[in-house]
Amino acid sequence: MTLNCLAVDDEPLALGLVCAFIEKTPFLKLTGRFSSAVEALQGLHTQQVDVLFLDIQMPDLTGLELARVLEKSGAQGQGPRIIFTTAFNHFALEGFRVDALDYLLKPFNYEEFLRSATKALTYFELIHKAETPMVQQAPQTQPIREDYLFLKVEYQLIRVAYSDILYIEGLKDYVKVHLLNESKPLLSLTSLKALEEKLPAERFMRVHRSFIVNLEKIGAIARNNIQIGSAHVPIGDQYKDVFSDYVSRWT
Numbered sequence: 001m002t003l004n005c006l007a008v009d010d011e012p013l014a015l016g017l018v019c020a021f022i023e024k025t026p027f028l029k030l031t032g033r034f035s036s037a038v039e040a041l042q043g044l045h046t047q048q049v050d051v052l053f054l055d056i057q058m059p060d061l062t063g064l065e066l067a068r069v070l071e072k073s074g075a076q077g078q079g080p081r082i083i084f085t086t087a088f089n090h091f092a093l094e095g096f097r098v099d100a101l102d103y104l105l106k107p108f109n110y111e112e113f114l115r116s117a118t119k120a121l122t123y124f125e126l127i128h129k130a131e132t133p134m135v136q137q138a139p140q141t142q143p144i145r146e147d148y149l150f151l152k153v154e155y156q157l158i159r160v161a162y163s164d165i166l167y168i169e170g171l172k173d174y175v176k177v178h179l180l181n182e183s184k185p186l187l188s189l190t191s192l193k194a195l196e197e198k199l200p201a202e203r204f205m206r207v208h209r210s211f212i213v214n215l216e217k218i219g220a221i222a223r224n225n226i227q228i229g230s231a232h233v234p235i236g237d238q239y240k241d242v243f244s245d246y247v248s249r250w251t
Contacts, residue, residue: 001128003120004048006032008040008063009055009085014106018053018085021113027121037061041069044080051101051120052080057088067100081123083116099189102155119156126150126157149198151177151188158186162203166228168195168212178231180217207243208236221247 005022007030009015015033022030031047034040038061040052056063067082081101085108101123102116150157160177169176169185170192176185188195196206206212211233213226220227225234235243 001121001125002027002029003050003117003124004029004031005051005053006030006034006040006043006049006080007053008034008037008058008066009053010035010058011055014055014085018113021110021117022053024110025114025117028117037063037066041066044070049080050124051117052082053104054082054084056084056086071099081120083120099152100155123157126159151186152190153186153188160186162200162214163216165204165214166217167214167231167233168192168204170210170212205243205246207239208234209238211236215246 005028007015007018007022009018012035015035019030019033022028028051031049032040032043034043037054037058040054041061043049044052054063054066061069063082063084063086070080070082082099083102083104084100085104085106087106102119104112104116147163148159148161151160152158160179164180164182166178166180169178173189173191175188175190175192175195177188178185192206192210192212196204196212199212203215204212205215207226213228213233217228218226219229222232225232227233
């Protein structure tokens with residue numbers, strides 16, 4: 001797999017270094033180089049780009065502003081994944097919020113660059129593998145149901161088996177995915193509603209505005225909460241009737 005790349009930086013030396021690193025990497029192809037985000041935005045409309053190596057501090061239009069433009073226009077879902085390059089580490093959180101794939105802190109060497117580029121390659125390979133079975137099985141009347149999903153955690157996609165999920169907790173724009181045999185939950189930048197739509201309804205149920213449970217992992221049920229392992233998940237009033245209907249099948 002070869003990834004088409006654009007490099008954007010208003011500093012000629014920094015731009016030259018990124019371009020040299022791209023051309024040095026076998027699975028990357030340099031398809032354009034720009035000294036401003038405005039020029040890059042125009043270039044993105046004329047070619048297919050997989051990865052955008054993007055400086056943050058630039059005149060006229062910053063890298064973060066360009067990322068937000070792509071996100072609002074809907075291009076971010078179909079267009080390039082962004083790897084930010086900057087000399088300022090305090091932009092890391094903002095980079096995460098605009099769904100950047102990675103964040104390179106200047107000055108960086110080729111080893112650090114290659115690590116980020118490999119993340120990009122892994123991301124697109126995972127996407128390709130996730131989409132391929134759907135294409136291959138499309139003619140079948142009963143397509144195979146996957147038993148996992150991919151979660152964006154920090155700057156990588158992590159494959160999570162449904163059977164490993166205990167319950168999911170919603171926190172505004174984030175979710176905590178509590179897993180079997182893991183002391184710490186996975187923190188993913190997505191909404192509980194978006195995740196609910198991806199999960200199979202026969203295995204998972206929303207029981208509270210802030211919680212989804214794996215029905216197979218329920219250990220005990222009290223009047224107002226569900227026990228899963230050592231955790232007690234509350235049952236919201238608006239979800240009680242649906243959950244009660246499900247429980248009634250047990251008796």
